[in-house]
Every structure is written in structure tokens, then in C-alpha cells.
Amino acid sequence: MSHDNSSDDADRFTRRHYVAGAGSLATVAIAGCSDGGSGDDGSGDGSADDGSGDGSSDDGSSEGSELEIIHWWTAGGEQDAYNALLDGFREEYPDVEVVDNPAPGGAGSAIDAVVQNRVIDGNPPSTFQIWPGQALTPYTDEGLLEDIGESVWDDEMRDAYLDDVVDLSRPADNLVAVPINIHRLNNLFYNVSVVEDAGVDPSAIDGPQGLLDALETVDAETDATPLVHQTQSPWSSLQLWENVFIGEQGVDAYQTVLDGDVEGLEDEVRSALDTLASYLEYIPEDAGSISWDQGNNELIAGDAAFLHQGDWAAGQYEGADDFEFESDWDMVPFPGTSGVYHSVIDSFVFPTNNPSPEATEQFLNYAGSVDAQERFNPIKGSIPPRTDVPMDDFGPFLSRQFEDFQNSDSQPPTIAHGTGVAPSIHSALEEVFANFNGNLDVDAAYEGIRDAF
Amino acid sequence: MVSRIFAALTRTTDRSSASGSSVAENRGATEHDATAARTDGGAVVDGSEGSASEEPEGATGASLLTRLGRSRFLESLPFWGPPGLLVFFFVYGAISWNFLISLTGWEGLGSPDYSSLSTAAYTRLLSDASFVAAFRNTVALLVVFTALSLVVGLFLAILVDRGIRFENTFRTIYLLPMSLSFVVTAIFWSWMYNPRIGLINVALRGVGLDALTQAWLADPRFKLGAIIFALMWQFSGYCMVVYLAGLRAIPNDQYEAARIDGASPVRLYRRVIIPQLRASTMSAAVVLVVFALKAFDFLFVLFGVNPGSSADILSVMMFRVAFDRLQWAYGSAVAMVLFLMALSVIGPYLYLQYRRGEL
Numbered sequence: 001m002s003h004d005n006s007s008d009d010a011d012r013f014t015r016r017h018y019v020a021g022a023g024s025l026a027t028v029a030i031a032g033c034s035d036g037g038s039g040d041d042g043s044g045d046g047s048a049d050d051g052s053g054d055g056s057s058d059d060g061s062s063e064g065s066e067l068e069i070i071h072w073w074t075a076g077g078e079q080d081a082y083n084a085l086l087d088g089f090r091e092e093y094p095d096v097e098v099v100d101n102p103a104p105g106g107a108g109s110a111i112d113a114v115v116q117n118r119v120i121d122g123n124p125p126s127t128f129q130i131w132p133g134q135a136l137t138p139y140t141d142e143g144l145l146e147d148i149g150e151s152v153w154d155d156e157m158r159d160a161y162l163d164d165v166v167d168l169s170r171p172a173d174n175l176v177a178v179p180i181n182i183h184r185l186n187n188l189f190y191n192v193s194v195v196e197d198a199g200v201d202p203s204a205i206d207g208p209q210g211l212l213d214a215l216e217t218v219d220a221e222t223d224a225t226p227l228v229h230q231t232q233s234p235w236s237s238l239q240l241w242e243n244v245f246i247g248e249q250g251v252d253a254y255q256t257v258l259d260g261d262v263e264g265l266e267d268e269v270r271s272a273l274d275t276l277a278s279y280l281e282y283i284p285e286d287a288g289s290i291s292w293d294q295g296n297n298e299l300i301a302g303d304a305a306f307l308h309q310g311d312w313a314a315g316q317y318e319g320a321d322d323f324e325f326e327s328d329w330d331m332v333p334f335p336g337t338s339g340v341y342h343s344v345i346d347s348f349v350f351p352t353n354n355p356s357p358e359a360t361e362q363f364l365n366y367a368g369s370v371d372a373q374e375r376f377n378p379i380k381g382s383i384p385p386r387t388d389v390p391m392d393d394f395g396p397f398l399s400r401q402f403e404d405f406q407n408s409d410s411q412p413p414t415i416a417h418g419t420g421v422a423p424s425i426h427s428a429l430e431e432v433f434a435n436f437n438g439n440l441d442v443d444a445a446y447e448g449i450r451d452a453f
Numbered sequence: 454m455v456s457r458i459f460a461a462l463t464r465t466t467d468r469s470s471a472s473g474s475s476v477a478e479n480r481g482a483t484e485h486d487a488t489a490a491r492t493d494g495g496a497v498v499d500g501s502e503g504s505a506s507e508e509p510e511g512a513t514g515a516s517l518l519t520r521l522g523r524s525r526f527l528e529s530l531p532f533w534g535p536p537g538l539l540v541f542f543f544v545y546g547a548i549s550w551n552f553l554i555s556l557t558g559w560e561g562l563g564s565p566d567y568s569s570l571s572t573a574a575y576t577r578l579l580s581d582a583s584f585v586a587a588f589r590n591t592v593a594l595l596v597v598f599t600a601l602s603l604v605v606g607l608f609l610a611i612l613v614d615r616g617i618r619f620e621n622t623f624r625t626i627y628l629l630p631m632s633l634s635f636v637v638t639a640i641f642w643s644w645m646y647n648p649r650i651g652l653i654n655v656a657l658r659g660v661g662l663d664a665l666t667q668a669w670l671a672d673p674r675f676k677l678g679a680i681i682f683a684l685m686w687q688f689s690g691y692c693m694v695v696y697l698a699g700l701r702a703i704p705n706d707q708y709e710a711a712r713i714d715g716a717s718p719v720r721l722y723r724r725v726i727i728p729q730l731r732a733s734t735m736s737a738a739v740v741l742v743v744f745a746l747k748a749f750d751f752l753f754v755l756f757g758v759n760p761g762s763s764a765d766i767l768s769v770m771m772f773r774v775a776f777d778r779l780q781w782a783y784g785s786a787v788a789m790v791l792f793l794m795a796l797s798v799i800g801p802y803l804y805l806q807y808r809r810g811e812l
Contacts, residue, residue: 110757112776112777113772113776113777116562116776116779117776119562120562138561138562138779139562141561141562141563142561142562142563144562231671232670232671232755232756232757233756233757233759234759284649285648285649285668286647286648286649286650286651286668286671287668287671288648288668288670288671288672289643289644289646289647289648289651289668289670289671290647423777423778423779424560424777424778424779424780427758427773427777427778428778430758430759430777431583431759431773433759434756434759434760434761434762435761435762435763437671437761438671438672438673438676438761438762438763439673439763
């Protein structure tokens with residue numbers, strides 16, 4: 001009020017300067033910030049930056065000789081197997097420096113976030129572990145995996161792999177993944193002496209219902225836990241349900257479910273859930289606070305009778321002292337699934353925008369070689385996807401598995417381990433079984449399964 | 454919402470700090486931004502009284518005032534400018550962008566499509582059973598955890614404040630859990646809660662209360678309670694420190710006066726002391742609520758992305774939906790709900806602080 005016009009003008013003039021100054025400062029600040037961040041394209045600033053802050057070692061390792069591998073092999077014998085693989089790779093390619101970047105968590109529960117963030121940011125690792133099949137679809141939908149049909153999958157390698165496995169590496173048109181191992185999911189491991197004490201003959205169990213009777217017998221006859229299981233995370237129950245379903249209904253019905261028709265098989269799905277709920281009455285009381293390998297130690301110690309798990313569990317038996325195959329532990333196919341090799345496969349891929357194309361190609365070539373699979377698989381407790389790997393080092397158990405594999409009628413993909421369903425369905429099913437682990441509510445679980453597909 | 458609160462703050466700043474507010478009123482609307490900016494600058498250098506005293510000088514020579522204003526503004530600019538800009542772009546910018554993403558329907562590893570926006574993600578939230586469960590659990594966690602921690606913290610503070618021996622030692626012991634990360638405490642409590650060998654069940658069996666032993670972290674009836682208890686263990690020490698500071702600020706005369714008047718210790722605390730701790734309660738509660746909203750790490754370590762509907766909270770659901778299912782838009786919608794919840798706690802707090810002249 002007391003100001004005259006001229007002072008007002010001067011005021012305004014200077015204020016304009018303030019605004020201009022603030023504006024130019026902002027410009028400088030933004031420029032400075034986007035330099036530090038991932039300044040690749042328009043979408044690469046702000047939140048992409050804070051999203052990638054968790055697992056990534058964003059040291060801009062763009063030297064071609066540094067190979068960054070993200071994997072989840074940190075438990076039990078898995079880590080030893082992975083190290084054996086790396087040793088072999090280093091021998092073959094001594095110039096490549098391997099940057100090991102584990103994202104621990106059973107069945108890849110933590111790896112996705114790390115990898116996806118970095119892929120979206122255009123800063124992928126050199127290669128990462130992933131299930132082949134449907135699990136690859138988010139990446140192939142957006143063309144984020146390099147076609148390695150020429151560079152890695154030469155004719156020699158194609159001939160060495162079974163066709164089913166090659167198909168899983170080709171979710172779309174191109175070959176994008178190199179499978180390195182095949183696990184069997186439908187195993188029922190048991191501690192021989194505990195089972196003998198209970199008077200149960202595992203090879204005579206004729207179906208999922210028969211297993212329930214066996215569990216009942218073990219519970220009545222011994223102090224041991226009938227079935228070692230973990231409910232801390234839901235994947236173990238999910239894979240057990242898959243096997244109960246195949247055991248009760250067969251592979252064709254299972255394929256129908258994978259294709260999305262749950263409603264047509266309502267009674268069958270519910271029946272498998274009922275059986276699973278009955279099983280869960282025979283699991284350790286601390287199932288909710290242990291991991292599967294902690295539970296497996298109980299079986300080794302003779303405090304538990306049965307374990308349903310993929311054959312990665314056998315690696316732990318091999319590592320245990322005085323615990324021998326056939327005399328101390330043994331395995332039968334999950335009751336009702338004897339002709340089935342329910343396969344869980346791990347593979348490595350070649351992400352686009354690769355920081356080290358040459359080293360990645362070398363690694364993938366190595367992963368597909370006889371030498372790599374011969375080193376890796378015996379320790380991992382899996383069979384090689386290549387059919388020409390000498391089985392000398394594999395021991396009696398894996399040799400038997402390999403024989404079963406070659407004689408199997410079908411090798412369906414799995415839900416719990418990603419090859420059978422897209423990741424969003426997989427995650428929704430995991431949520432269903434997380435709830436089922438707590439409340440054993442068959443109705444809610446059925447609705448959840450129906451809605452997930 | 455941010456802009457509304459921001460506007461509310463700047464408006465009240467105008468009203469209270471500018472003694473020459475009539476000047477501001479006379480100016481055109483075009484200059485509003487600049488006025489706000491200068492008031493902000495004034496507030497930062499805490500010069501409202503200073504400028505009031507300079508005012509007469511400025512009235513005699515307008516150019517002097519502008520020069521003064523300019524220099525003051527320029528002087529303070531390096532202090533509030535860069536951090537202000539960084540916060541604006543990387544906090545508010547990111548929040549706005551997150552909101553935008555929640556409208557796009559973005560899924561998968563491609564890029565979001567900003568051309569067609571809809572609120573489908575938000576309507577989907579309302580019909581999603583897992584969202585309802587997560588929301589309910591989050592609210593329960595917030596309320597129960599905050600209330601329990603405050604009560605326990607206050608109790609500890611009163612005990613420690615009574616001139617006990619080894620006071621510093623006790624204070625450190627109680628505060629120590631707060632210094633541990635959620636990852637450590639989560640694993641630690643998963644051992645404590647182990648139904649077979651965990652300390653809690655072993656202790657219960659030891660005193661013959663076998664009937665009370667539970668699978669604390671597996672049974673849906675106890676899951677959330679067990680989590681709340683563990684979090685309370687971790688944060689009640691913090692409440693104790695805040696309350697202790699509050700108690701120390703109360704003059705000893707009041708204790709003596711109440712005692713002379715014949716008040717029992719219980720009456721003394723209930724009628725005289727605790728009512729004066731409102732400020733401590735407020736600030737501790739806000740911190741606790743924010744920590745409760747961020748309890749993600751604790752649950753993630755215990756259960757991974759699927760705690761089950763009895764213990765699922767919004768932050769875990771957000772992670773699950775976004776990173777497990779690649780449904781970024783839906784995850785962003787959950788994030789917005791979380792943001793609104795945090796805002797609904799912090800907003801009133803800031804406003805109250807401001808009203809009291811503490812901001």
C-alpha cells in the first residue's frame with residue numbers, strides 16, 4: 001500500500017529474476033541428477049532410480065570381461081554345485097571375471113524383483129537364472145531376451161537335448177534359454193529305518209490316499225514325524241498339491257488345469273485339496289518356522305519318515321555323514337505318479353542390452369556343454385538335460401533317476417516352479433496356498449485356484 | 454493432496470509471518486508464487502521478526518528493501534534451494550508419477566501406456582479379498598502396535614525416571630532393540646516363536662503351561678498378534694526415551710507440590726504428569742505409525758511375499774502384486790492407498806505442530 005508503482009515494478013522485476021534463477025537451478029539440478037541415475041531414455045529418471053536401489057550393484061560394470069550372474073543357489077548343496085560350475089567355467093575361460101550376485105530365497109522368491117527392476121531400467125546383469133517355459137513369457141513378450149538359436153544352440157547341442165526341453169527353451173519363436181539341469185519333483189523320500197520300524201513298505205503305496213494311510217501308521221507306530229514339510233512359504237504345499245492331483249487324476253487332467261479349465265475339474269481339484277489338508281496334519285509342528293532344508297535334517301537324523309520334495313533334497317543326503325542311499329534313505333516316485341517325470345528345470349538366458357555380450361555368450365555356451373553339466377548336476381542332485389553326459393560321476397541315485405527319466409511316459413511342467421504357468425498365475429496360486437497352509441479351507445482354496453487361472 | 458496441504462501451509466505462512474500482509478493483498482494474482490517463495494525464504498532464515506523491524510527502513514527507500522530482500526533471498530537460496538528441489542522432484546515428483554502409473558493399467562516388462570488412463574485399479578482394489586484383508590491387518594497393526602508401544606514405553610520411562618541405580622544401563626538395554634534392523638529382529642523372533650524349540654514355548658512348558666503353547670507364526674489366529682508383540686518389543690524402548698525426555702522437562706516442583714497435597718503416586722502421574730506428556734505422545738506416535746507402515750522388512754523376512762491373509766499388510770501386498778505378478782499399475786494403486794494412510798497420520802500432526810508454532 002505504501003509502495004508506489006515504480007517500486008512495485010522493480011519488485012516484480014527482481015522477483016522475475018528469482019523465478020528465473022530458481023528455474024535455471026532446477027535445470028542444473030535435474031541435469032546433474034539424471035547423469036548420476038540411469039539416463040537411458042525418457043522413462044529412466046525418478047522412480048526407476050529408487051526402484052533399482054535394492055539388489056543391484058550399480059557400479060556400471062561395462063567391461064566386456066566381467067560376467068555378472070544373478071542366481072538363487074545359496075542353500076544346501078546348491079551353492080557347492082554352482083561353485084563347481086564356476087570353477088569349470090574359469091578353467092575354460094580364464095579371462096572372464098565372474099561377478100557373483102546371489103539373490104537368495106527358495107524357488108526364486110527374491111530374484112524376480114532384482115532382475116525385473118534391472119531389466120526395466122535397461123541395466124540387466126550379464127545373465128541370470130530363470131525357469132524356462134512360461135516363466136520366460138514376461139521377458140519374451142517384450143523382446144528382452146536375445147535370440148541365441150544361432151550363437152549358442154548349434155546343431156550339436158540341439159541333438160544332445162531332448163525335444164521337450166528344447167521346446168521349453170523356446171516359449172515364443174526363438175530359442176532364448178539354456179537349460180542346465182532337470183530336477184524331478186514327484187519324489188517321495190524316506191528314512192529307511194524309520195519306515196521299517198513303522199512297518200510300512202513305501203514301494204507298495206498305491207496312491208495319494210495310500211500315502212495318507214502310511215502317514216497314519218508311522219504316526220501310530222513311531223515317535224517320528226510322519227511327513228517333513230514346511231509351510232513358512234507356500235511353494236512346498238503348492239508342489240505337493242500338484243503331485244497329489246497328478247497322482248489322483250493323471251497327467252491329462254493336470255494339463256487341463258494348466259490350460260486354465262479349473263471349473264470343469266472342480267471335484268478333482270477339491271479332492272486333491274482334501275488329501276493335502278489331511279497330509280498337513282502329519283507335518284512337524286514347527287513347519288511354519290523352518291525352511292525345507294532344515295526340515296530335511298530331521299529326516300537325516302531319523303526323526304522323520306517321509307519327505308515330498310524335488311530331488312534337490314538328495315544333495316543334502318549325499319553331504320550327510322553315514323547316510324547312505326538305499327540302506328539309510330531311499331526314494332519312490334510320489335504314489336500314483338510312477339510313469340511321470342515331473343520336471344523342474346533351471347536355465348540361463350541372454351538379456352538384451354547386455355553389459356558383456358561376449359562373456360555371456362561364452363558362459364551360455366559353457367552351460368550347454370557336457371563338461372558344465374557333468375560338473376554341476378551330480379552335486380546339485382539333478383540330471384543333465386543333455387543326453388550325452390557320461391553318468392559315471394552321478395552316483396546310484398541320480399543314475400536311477402536318469403533311467404526313470406528315459407523310461408518316463410510324460411514330463412509335465414510344474415506350477416510351483418514356473419515352467420507350467422505364467423508368473424502372475426503362479427503368484428496368485430502361491431497366495432492361495434499361503435492361506436491354505438494356515439486355515440486348510442478347501443472352499444476358499446478352490447475359489448482361489450479357479451480365480452487364479 | 455500434497456499440493457492442498459502445501460497450499461494450506463503457505464497460506465497460513467502468509468497470514469502469520471508477514472506483518473505487511475496488506476502489501477501482499479494489493480499485489481496481482483500473477484505474483485502470488487513469488488510472494489510465497491519469498492515468505493518461504495523468510496521462514497527458513499527465521500527472519501520474520503527481523504523483516505518486521507526492517508520494514509520502516511524499507512518504506513523510506515523501496516530499492517533498499519528490494520536489495521535487502523534479494524540479498525536475503527539469495528543468501529538463503531543455497532541452503533533451501535537444492536534440497537527443496539531434490540525433494541520436490543524425487544519425492545513429490547515420484548509420488549505423482551506413481552499415481553499416474555496407477556491409472557495406466559501397466560503390466561509386464563514393457564513401458565506404461567499413458568494415453569488411456571482409468572481408475573480401474575482402484576475399483577479392483579475394493580473387490581479384492583486380499584486387499585481387504587491386508588487393509589484390515591494394516592489398520593490393526595497400526596492401532597494396536599502404536600497403543601501398546603506407547604503404554605509400555607510410558608511405563609518403562611516412569612520406572613527409569615524414579616532415580617533408580619544403573620539408570621543409564623537400563624536405558625541402553627531398553628533402547629538397544631531399536632538399533633537392530635528388522636531383518637535381525639525378524640529372524641531372532643522366528644527362533645523365539647519356533648513351536649518346538651523356541652524360547653516362548655519352552656518357557657511355557659517349563660512352568661507347566663503346556664496348554665498355552667502355540668505355533669505362533671503358523672496359526673492364523675496368532676500370526677498378527679505375534680508380529681505386533683515382536684514389533685512392540687523393538688520400539689517400546691524408543692517410546693521410553695521420548696517419554697523420559699518429556700518427564701525430565703517437567704519441573705520437580707510439580708512432583709513436590711502434588712506430594713505435599715497428598716496425592717498418591719498413581720494420582721500424581723495420572724492427573725499431573727501424564728497430561729503434560731501430550732507432545733511426547735504425539736511425536737512418538739507419529740514415528741511408530743510410520744514404522745508400522747514400513748514393517749515390510751519384518752514380514753518379508755518371516756514369510757516372503759505371501760504372509761497369508763491373516764498377516765498380510767499393504768506394503769507386502771504392494772510388493773507381491775508389483776514384483777511377483779508384474780502388475781505395476783495395481784501395485785501403484787496399493788502404494789497410493791499406503792501413501793494416503795501415511796499422509797492422514799502425518800498431515801494432521803504437521804498441521805498441529807504448525808498451529809503451535811513449532812514449525
